Amino acid sequence: MALYEVHARKWENGWELQVADVGVTWSPSLVEASARAKEFVCAQLSLDERTVHIDLQPQVNKDLDQLAVEARRAVHMADEATRIATVKVREIVQGLTEAGLSLPDIAQYLEVPQRRLEELLYG
Structure with a gap:
């Protein structure tokens, strides 16, 4: 199983999802972010969804994140x-x-x- 780290940053239209070594996509909500990131990784790398695990790391700002x-x-x-x-x-x-x-x-x-x-x- 492959693990992909995803940094999710809040912006006005939802969440920007930065997938390490793959690229950037977005999600309208944090609830959907892991699924969106997984779909993105699978589409970009032609992988089976069962082999992909997402480590979602939401970020808003330094103080709130802490x-x-x-x-x-x-x-x-x-x-x-x-x-x-x-x-x-x-x-x-x-x-x-x-x-x-x-x-x-x-x-x-x-x-x-x-x-x-x-x-x-x-x-």
């Missing part, structure tokens, strides 16, 4: 913390249930709203 990196990192860390919390909550709930506590009592014991506890357990 903020986006930080936001993605924070979301990733939050997702990981939620995954860890879910494992721990399921483990403690099992033990507390075996000790005879009801779900409302467990929520109170853990100082977690029952609705949030249920999200972690079943969501």
Whole structure:
């Protein structure tokens, strides 16, 4: 599988897509950019779409791009913390249930709203 790096830059008519070592095309939206870039690469190089992978790197401006990196990192860390919390909550709930506590009592014991506890357990 071939990997193509695509720098997507916002402009007034959509997104300019610069494909390394291939050329430049465009997309009306960022949502469509990967598919457009893949079609472009395949057409330019006569490749099968199944063999092409696009690494889309959107760019707006230096400050916003840096903020986006930080936001993605924070979301990733939050997702990981939620995954860890879910494992721990399921483990403690099992033990507390075996000790005879009801779900409302467990929520109170853990100082977690029952609705949030249920999200972690079943969501």
